[in-house]
């Protein structure tokens with residue numbers, strides 16, 4: 001099982017969890033159930049992944065078979081961009097809780113610092129980039145005027161109501177995160193960001209450490225996750241699994257390059273949530289903390305691979321030029 005990180009609200013969160021993005025609906029319940037049997041306790045889901053009903057079914061089966069209790073699990077979801085208006089935040093978490101079949105979340109993130117125009121659940125769920133029929137016909141995404149802190153305060157109300165235990169922020173850079181800390185009543189416990197040796201964001205990670213916010217890495221293998229979505233490898237950016245530094249270190253410890261990538265983040269105090277559909281990889285990913293320990297020199301050498309390459313950038317969404325990371 002994974003070690004636990006102490007969150008700034010007194011709760012504990014596993015340092016390794018299972019990412020639920022792109023787990024197909026047809027196999028999701030079974031994969032979540034099997035992952036719990038293998039020892040996974042943190043499930044990183046989101047409204048936008050469109051599989052919360054199935055994630056909930058896997059959890060329910062494991063609880064019914066007394067493999068775990070609800071309190072052993074750390075269940076995560078994310079508020080999608082469509083529901084940023086304070087009038088809609090509770091609506092969204094209630095839908096997620098009802099799909100999951102749970103009465104609280106351990107952690108609820110604001111997925112992106114982008115407020116899309118509201119779309120009723122009955123019209124389209126999950127709405128993804130859809131902001132209405134006319135916009136869809138023109139390939140547009142419309143925003144609504146909701147400042148981030150207004151959404152954040154509505155998340156705080158969910159904590160006070162007991163619907164969520166902790167608040168997380170995601171895809172923020174330092175300026176907006178600092179603003180949240182200036183304006184919040186309840187501190188975020190985590191910042192979830194794209195994080196791998198091509199995008200180390202070391203100042204942001206240091207700032208979070210100073211503020212007792214745990215950084216959670218997504219896409220720990222770099223472009224791997226985006227290749228299955230049709231992205232192409234750039235010639236001058238080898239797949240991180242084939243990067244010569246990562247390969248050399250992996251061969252020294254007789255482990256896979258994936259283990260080196262996850263352990264590098266983990267030894268830097270960054271939690272990881274790799275997704276896999278394969279049992280042997282699920283186990284390998286879960287066990288990285290006991291498989292190898294990198295030296296300080298190796299940690300630095302891997303960090304120095306950084307090239308500030310981001311694979312998940314809102315700028316390109318429907319060519320709208322959203323400046324989240326600009």
Ligand SMILES: NC(=O)c1ccc[n+]([C@@H]2O[C@H](COP(=O)([O-])OP(=O)(O)OC[C@H]3O[C@@H](n4cnc5c(N)ncnc54)[C@H](OP(=O)(O)O)[C@@H]3O)[C@@H](O)[C@H]2O)c1
Pocket residue numbers: 018019020021022044045111170171192193217218219220221222224225228256258259273274275276277278281282284285312
């Ligand atoms: N906050 C956000 O905006 C955001 C954005 C993206 C992702 N996320 C979260 O982060 C999670 C993880 O990120 P991700 O899904 O982008 O990518 P990832 O977990 O970094 O990569 C998944 C890919 O790596 C493969 N893989 C997994 N373990 C492996 C191993 N040990 N060796 C070789 N290949 C391996 C998987 O293939 P197989 O399935 O075939 O094993 C899959 O192709 C997501 O599921 C989601 O929960 C959050």
